[in-house]
Amino acid sequence: TQLLEQSPQFLSIQEGENLTVYCNSSSVFSSLQWYRQEPGEGPVLLVTVVTGGEVKKLKRLTFQFGDARKDSSLHITAAQPGDTGLYLCAGEQAAGNKLTFGGGTRVLVKP
């Protein structure tokens, strides 16, 4: 069992639809990051959330950190084919030097 569980593992939608990806844990994180990874490349950071209840928006992407800092969600409005990729959440526990990654959600947006 992973420390960070992402759901769903795979999501296939049509262009223009909305989607939500979840990242859940029984542990508290001092911060949480979301990355997107495209085939053959390394992950690229989308956002970092650090405060419980925090909501950040990046164009059509909305990120939320749970009040208890144990979970997070990524919502994409009006998805486009360019949103296709593997979405990874990663959390820091306390003031450490390590990030723990979730298993990832593979998103496919069909035109």
Place this chain on the structure above:
Amino acid sequence: NAGVTQTPKFQVLKTGQSMTLQCAQDMNHEYMSWYRQDPGMGLRLIHYSVGAGITDQGEVPNGYNVSRSTTEDFPLRLLSAAPSQTSVYFCASSQDRGTYEQYFGPGTRLTVT
């Protein structure tokens, strides 16, 4: 700036062979790390370094060695490759603590037969 570079891009090894995966960054980052990525497992931390001369173990360190003699370079050594080490390996760096934005290299796809 080239960012984080990794070589080779692809590698096939036989069981028992040794090799070194190279990683270099030109951003003067203190923190560097190695991850492996397996299907459905996300990224798992192998080893990390908070500065030249300092390394520590991550979640899955067995079978891997690292050293950090300079700020720029952080090679990962497989002393005796095993099929369980077949994976995609990513090197990453960040400005300071490990939780600042991680810049990832393009990865090395390793197959051990």
